[in-house]
Amino acid sequence: MLSGCAAAAQGAKLAEVEVICSYPIRPYTAIMMELARMVANGELDAEFIHGEGEHAQVSVVLGASAAGARAYTGSSGVGVTYAFEVYSPAAGGRYPLQMAIADRTLDPPGDFGSEHTDAMSARDQGWLMGWAATPQEVLDNTLINFRVGEDPAIMLPQFVCQDGYFLSHIPDKVIVPELSQVREFLPPYKAPHPLSTECPVSHGPQIRPDQGAPMDAQRAATFLEVPRVIERAVADYNRIFGRNYDPYLEKYKMEDAEVAYFIQGAHANTCKAAINRLRSKGLKAGMVRPRWVRPWPTQQIAEAFAKVKAVASVETSTSYGGAMRGGNLVHELRASLYDLERRPLVTSFMAGLGGDVILLEDFEYMAKILTQMVQEKKTRQHVYWIGFEE
Amino acid sequence: MPIKVPKDREVPFGAITPAPVGQQELFITSNWRIVRPVIDHEKCTRCFTCYASCPDSCWSFNEKEEKMEWNWKFCKGCQICIYECPADALSAAPELDFEDGVVRLEKPF
Numbered sequence: 269m270l271s272g273c274a275a276a277a278q279g280a281k282l283a284e285v286e287v288i289c290s291y292p293i294r295p296y297t298a299i300m301m302e303l304a305r306m307v308a309n310g311e312l313d314a315e316f317i318h319g320e321g322e323h324a325q326v327s328v329v330l331g332a333s334a335a336g337a338r339a340y341t342g343s344s345g346v347g348v349t350y351a352f353e354v355y356s357p358a359a360g361g362r363y364p365l366q367m368a369i370a371d372r373t374l375d376p377p378g379d380f381g382s383e384h385t386d387a388m389s390a391r392d393q394g395w396l397m398g399w400a401a402t403p404q405e406v407l408d409n410t411l412i413n414f415r416v417g418e419d420p421a422i423m424l425p426q427f428v429c430q431d432g433y434f435l436s437h438i439p440d441k442v443i444v445p446e447l448s449q450v451r452e453f454l455p456p457y458k459a460p461h462p463l464s465t466e467c468p469v470s471h472g473p474q475i476r477p478d479q480g481a482p483m484d485a486q487r488a489a490t491f492l493e494v495p496r497v498i499e500r501a502v503a504d505y506n507r508i509f510g511r512n513y514d515p516y517l518e519k520y521k522m523e524d525a526e527v528a529y530f531i532q533g534a535h536a537n538t539c540k541a542a543i544n545r546l547r548s549k550g551l552k553a554g555m556v557r558p559r560w561v562r563p564w565p566t567q568q569i570a571e572a573f574a575k576v577k578a579v580a581s582v583e584t585s586t587s588y589g590g591a592m593r594g595g596n597l598v599h600e601l602r603a604s605l606y607d608l609e610r611r612p613l614v615t616s617f618m619a620g621l622g623g624d625v626i627l628l629e630d631f632e633y634m635a636k637i638l639t640q641m642v643q644e645k646k647t648r649q650h651v652y653w654i655g656f657e658e
Numbered sequence: 659m660p661i662k663v664p665k666d667r668e669v670p671f672g673a674i675t676p677a678p679v680g681q682q683e684l685f686i687t688s689n690w691r692i693v694r695p696v697i698d699h700e701k702c703t704r705c706f707t708c709y710a711s712c713p714d715s716c717w718s719f720n721e722k723e724e725k726m727e728w729n730w731k732f733c734k735g736c737q738i739c740i741y742e743c744p745a746d747a748l749s750a751a752p753e754l755d756f757e758d759g760v761v762r763l764e765k766p767f
Contacts, residue, residue: 362672423672461674468677474685475673482667489661 270442272435275403276342276368276428277302278442279410280312282450285340285366287315287332289325293347294380295432296370300342322347326354326367333363333425334471336462338414341365344432345372348386352393358425359394360487361472364417364457366410367395369429370436371533373622381623382432384533384585388596390427391562394487396494397427398560399533401518403440406430408511409559411454415501418457421493431534431584433623445509453508494563516565518557519572521547525554527638528573528612530601531582532558535619535626539582542631553635569604578613578638579605583651584620594618594651613641618653630654681731687714689760691735693750699725701747708739708748730758 270278276299280288288307290300306312315332319325322343329339343351348369358365369387373379384399391397396417400406406428413426430436461469475483495515502515520540522528531539536557546553556572558565573579583595592598598616605611617634620626633654641647663669695708708717708726716729717739740748753759 360672361674460671470675470677471672473673473675475669478667479669479673482663482669483673485661485663486669486671489663492661 269439270403270407270444271298271437271439272400272403272406272430273298273370273437274302274439275407275442276370276410276430277306278444279407280340280366280368281306282407282445282447283338283340283411283414283454284447285312285314286337287317287329287339289317289319289328289332289339289341291319291322291325291343291347293322293344293372295372295382295436296342296344296347296368298436299368299370303340322351323354326351326358326365329365329367330354330358330361330363331463333358333365333459334361334463336457336459336464338418338457339363339365340368342368342370344370345386346375349374349389352390355390355393355395355425357472360483362423362460363425364414364423365425366413366417367425367427368410369427370432371429372432379622380432382434382533382584383621383623384429384431385587387427387429388561388585395425395427395562396560397429397562398558399429399431400435400559401532401534401536401557403435404442405559406435407442407444408505408509408513411450412498412501412505414457415454415505416494416497418455419497419501420458420460422490422497423460424490424494429533435534443509449508453504491563495565498560498563513559516558516560516568517572518555518559520555520557522554522556522572522576524552525576526552527578527580527635527642528554528556528576529580529582529631529634530556530558530569530573530597532561532597533584535582535584538626538628539631542628542635545628546632546635551635551639553638564600564604566600566604569601570608573605573612574608574610576612578615578641580634580638581614581616582620582626582634583616583618584626586618586621592616592650594653598650613645613647615641615647615649616651618651618656681729686731688731688733688735689763691733691760692753693735693737694730694733694753694756694759695728695735695737695740695748696751697726697728698747698749701745702726703745703747705744707742707744711738711742713738730760
């Protein structure tokens with residue numbers, strides 16, 4: 269039985285990370301506590317560096333990755349935003365380091381509860397990013413992300429995200445694989461041009477403005493390659509470790525669903541229980557859980573919802589002033605569905621903010637609204653702030 | 659939706675470039691210098707403290723002449739090398755004193 273944090277640490281240990289940089293912030297801190305224990309008693313042979321802050325953390329692992337080491341760090345909440353400056357250099361410099369994020373609501377004031385806004389706010393920085401829903405998936409995502417990120421055609425850093433507390437601190441059954449299996453799945457990291465005295469190179473030089481656009485284009489072109497690398501990696505993962513992951517989405521009872529939820533992270537587990545309840549009452553509900561936010565599985569989402577009549581994204585993050593005046597999943601969801609011949613009705617529900625629980629009753633309320641939308645054949649509201657309505 | 663960067667606009671992977679073995683001839687950044695270091699080669703002990711202390715790598719060792727060489731293109735006249743030299747081999751002189759002083763330029767490069 270492992271919590272999400274312990275599972276992440278196991279994943280990092282199995283990946284034989286070489287450099288770890290820590291800085292304490294709840295709830296991700298438990299990952300570093302686990303890793304520190306492993307390094308101290310010889311279970312893991314890695315350089316364990318105490319950063320002076322989250323900005324230093326990402327800078328340190330960037331340097332380590334530039335020198336050719338498999339590097340690992342992590343943070344939560346405002347720690348994630350404190351390191352913000354370094355995210356683009358890490359992605360643009362093509363350093364496949366990994367950052368574990370156990371979500372925490374952004375200040376003000378200090379709220380340990382989980383909200384996805386911390387990591388979501390970095391989604392434009394050019395990293396791979398996705399949420400796990402169980403401790404098992406946290407461990408699996410740790411390994412899959414190193415494999416995809418370190419692929420010679422990709423070379424991108426990765427955010428491996430999990431809900432703070434709900435996933436990071438609540439234990440569940442985890443199958444910890446053998447090191448031999450991991451070595452079969454994950455080859456050693458080979459930096460193409462590491463910092464070295466034998467073959468000196470310059471990383472992060474000054475460029476002219478006319479060189480900026482080609483750099484952006486090359487990075488965008490790389491993201492077009494990521495999906496096939498993900499597919500191959502997940503296929504190998506399923507084969508070697510006996511899992512059954514879809515590369516992009518977890519689809520639950522979608523075959524005949526008339527209404528559906530679009531939800532990421534640990535609250536999806538409650539959603540599935542709610543769907544079972546709703547189905548027993550005769551409503552054909554389903555769920556799609558994206559396992560990646562970057563690259564966004566546009567095509568797969570469109571296909572998954574093509575036959576659904578009404579979809580609701582469940583937002584555990586905020587995008588104040590955004591197009592739908594709610595969260596941020598709904599914008600990319602609607603964009604994914606726009607080209608469908610027959611578009612489902614789309615709405616969104618703000619739930620679980622601040623680290624609140626999302627109750628079965630909340631999911632049933634959402635189902636009630638979705639059913640109403642299907643009957644009326646229209647969307648009344650684009651966002652519902654559950655618990656804060658008149 | 660393929661993306662194709664034209665060959666003449668390609669940039670190296672991750673902007674990683676071979677380490678500088680020369681200088682960017684056009685990238686001169688010293689035109690605001692008003693004071694420059696002057697070296698007394700007799701006093702100089704070739705300790706390389708100036709090389710280590712310069713923020714812009716303006717001091718290098720000329721192997722052939724066995725003397726420290728100063729780079730006028732990047733020196734901004736911060737005088738750190740002058741303060742750090744343990745042999746008192748470096749002193750500060752006004753840029754105006756020199757025929758090729760950057761303050762005498764008609765236009766800044």
